Amino acid sequence: MGLTSRTTVYAMVALAALSVALLVWLWPRLAKPGLWQVLGRLCAIGVTQVTIVAAFACGVNSSYQFFGSWGELFGDVDTAPVGVTQAADQNGDGSVNGISSVHGSLVQPAGNEQLSRVSGLPKGPAAAVGRVESVKIIGKRTGVVDPAFVYLPPQYFQKAYHRMRFPVIVALSGYPGSIFNLAQHLRVSQTAGELQGKGQMQPTIMVMIRPTIAPPRDTECVDVPGGPQTETFLAKDLPEAVRSVYRAGHDASAWGVMGYSSGASCALQLTMRDPHAYTTAAALSPDYKVKDDPTTGNLFGSGPGRQARVDGHDLMWRLAHLPAPQVSVLVANSKHGEKGYAQTQAFIRAVKAPMRVASILPENGSHNFPTWVREMPAALKWMNAQLTFPQDVVPRHHPRRTTEADGRPGPGHSPLRAEGTPSRPAATTRR
Structure with a gap:
């Protein structure tokens, strides 16, 4: 399942709902006095909160695409092929x-x-x-x-x-x-x-x-x-x-x-x-x-x-x-x-x-x-x-009009316009 897929979001929401249901079901058993019961209550609350936050985070990420994949989330990103020059x-x-x-x-x-x-x-x-x-x-x-x-x-x-x-x-x-x-x-x-x-x-x-x-x-x-x-x-x-x-x-x-x-x-x-x-x-x-x-x-x-x-x-x-x-x-x-x-x-x-x-x-x-x-x-x-x-762009059959030695239009040079097109659109007011 992709990080941004709806399937992932639905799965996390279902997991969060299951955690809440288990918390409600187990709470009477964990309500008894004793060290293990206290630790159980803390673990149950912690797991429930983590799954709810995770479901919410997946939903937000799916909408806004902060991270596009599991690899991006954990810092495993793509790298360029060696020696790319062409x-x-x-x-x-x-x-x-x-x-x-x-x-x-x-x-x-x-x-x-x-x-x-x-x-x-x-x-x-x-x-x-x-x-x-x-x-x-x-x-x-x-x-x-x-x-x-x-x-x-x-x-x-x-x-x-x-x-x-x-x-x-x-x-x-x-x-x-x-x-x-x-x-x-x-x-x-x-x-x-x-x-x-x-x-x-x-x-x-x-x-x-x-x-x-x-x-x-x-x-x-x-x-x-x-x-x-x-x-x-x-x-x-x-x-x-x-x-x-x-x-x-x-x-x-x-x-x-x-x-x-x-x-x-x-x-x-x-x-x-x-x-x-x-x-x-x-x-x-x-x-x-x-x-x-x-x-x-x-x-x-x-x-x-x-x-x-x-x-x-x-x-x-x-x-x-x-x-x-x-x-x-x-x-x-x-x-x-x-x-x-x-x-x-x-x-x-x-x-x-x-x-x-x-x-x-x-x-x-x-x-x-x-x-x-x-x-x-x-x-x-x-x-x-x-x-x-x-x-x-450099034409194939006509010499290019330039005013500088590097072959690019110099300052103030008006670029060659496409036939039948205006040299610039209507001016807009500078704010």
């Missing part, structure tokens, strides 16, 4: 579930068990409604294998756009979180599809992934000394893998990252620490400093370099002591109902040029999915205004 397609024209994957590809097809439970996904021809693929991202540097959902917009499959590279938004879950939460409860792909269908967002690839690469440990998007290299995986391995298979933008200006809760903190960390990976971040209810706690363990190691690593992951410290990166970030926090509002205000005040900051500051809201779902459309439209538009 990309699936040199020009990034692949579609993982539509074309047989190449051996050694950094993106491999994955099972659709979680994806099949997500409601509201596009149904119909991919060229009309887009498609969501269930894949595994393989980190060439880190050896990490992480599940992901990839939303490809309808234009990705249309002939008019067949030479276009699309902007990418990476959506990160909180901890322990899962890609199921991003698709089902945050409605990442559904919201993006609706906005793109209304012309309020340019065609964009959405990559839904969890930053918890070594479950059950929370690594907080940190390269742990001697441990999981989460930052390297998300900042280097993930973009490289996606570009190797999909027609995704080459330049960091086409890449943004967003998240909720600890995933929001991660989005800010990735963008401010490495603007060559992501130039735009949207953070829904973030923290601004990474700290050790019982779920993280020691994230920064020991010795003389520890304090430097701690400071490097304190965003307020970075704003006060380091040059501001040339990035754009959006932060969201509710004035009433969330504890991070004062920190968010302090962060906004601390930002200085060339870094830019925008905010979503509703009067009321809680640290939960209903609040983040309300903020999602505004966050995605804001990110749409920051990311570069589809970039021309």
